[in-house]
Amino acid sequence: MAVPLSRALVAEGLGTFALVFFGPGAAVVQAQTGALGHLGVAAVFGLTVTAVIAALAPISGAHINPAATFALTLAGKFPRARVLPYVAAQLLGAVLAAFVLLALFGLKGGLGVTVPAGSVAQAFVLELVLTFFLLLVALRSGLPWVVGGVVALGAAMGGPITGASMNPARSFGPALASGLWTAHWLYWAAPLLGAVLAVAANHVLSPTEPVEPRPHLAQEFQPEGEPT
Template sequence: MTASLPRALGAELLGTSALVFFGPGAVVVQAQTGALGHAGVALVFGLTVAVVIAALAPISGAHINPAATLALTLAGQFPRARALPYVLAQLTGATLAGVTLLLLFGRVGQLGVTLPAGSLGQAFVLETIMTFFLLLVALRSGLPWAVGGVVALEAMMGGPVTGASMNPARSFGPALAAGIWTAHWLYWAAPLLGAGLAVAANALLRPSEPVETHPHQAQEFVSQGANP
């Protein structure tokens, strides 16, 4: 059964708020205490995404990311009429979390704002690639541990270079609260491009005809998230 739009929007707002509070919040805590380390911050991001998907996917699908909403819409897996309300709910949740972090910590660690550490071109390509793989996994699997695992993996690798956003809402909330908009356009353009590329790749990977499997192969397809 499809959840009513108000319930779904509430879930998206709550889920995105949790992501921005705990993810960039971990960046802030690391800046203040040094207790988490880079890998610890990446793990917080991944665990938050996994928990939010497990808890809220039955209500809203737990997109918690405008790029994910775009990908699912382009793939024909999500109603177009709900796309804009979802994005607005995600941005609202991200804003609430960003303001909460500001009230709690001030501008420590720039509130986890995503900023390129290298060139804009390098950051753009890296954000596009990371979003591509994240959303390809989401489209083909959607399992909480799989999506959360990709987020943690990419945060460990790309975090020092771009902040590993892969999510316009994740970048928007802290940027608004901190008043830091440096290269903010990049954290919209690259994830949205990555979303489109993930949809195209998923369409190429999806079998055009039903795949016949032998009994001993069934478990392998399930474990890989294949879509026969």
């Protein structure tokens, strides 16, 4: 039986809330205390994504990212009628989490807002590449720890340069709460373009002949009742 849209939207909102609360929240704590370190912040992002996928993928697919929803739609694995509601739930969850962080910490660390540390062109290409590999892995592997590991990897490598967003909702929430919109457009354009390229690469890599199913692999982005 298909999961009702209302339940899926609650799961998407909660999952994206968790991502922004713990991820940018870790950056805020690092700015205030220096206790986590850069790699610690990256690890928090990865662990959060791992936990959210493991807990919520059976309900909504645990996209928690408009770029992921876009990629799945392009790949024909997600119904178009649910795209806008999913994105709205993701943005709402991100905004609520960012305002909770604002209430707790003020503008410490800019609420983990994503802004380029170098040129806009450099940031665009880096966000594009990071999102490409994140979504390619997500499309080809359903293991929560694998996807979470790629998020941590991207945050460790790209965080000092772009904030390693790879997710328009993750960037939108802190930007709205902090009022810092520097080059915000690229945190939408680069991930969405990365999604297009990831879907194209996945299509090229997919076998032309059917392969035997591997039921031991959990399928990320595959809510209950959705066709595989």
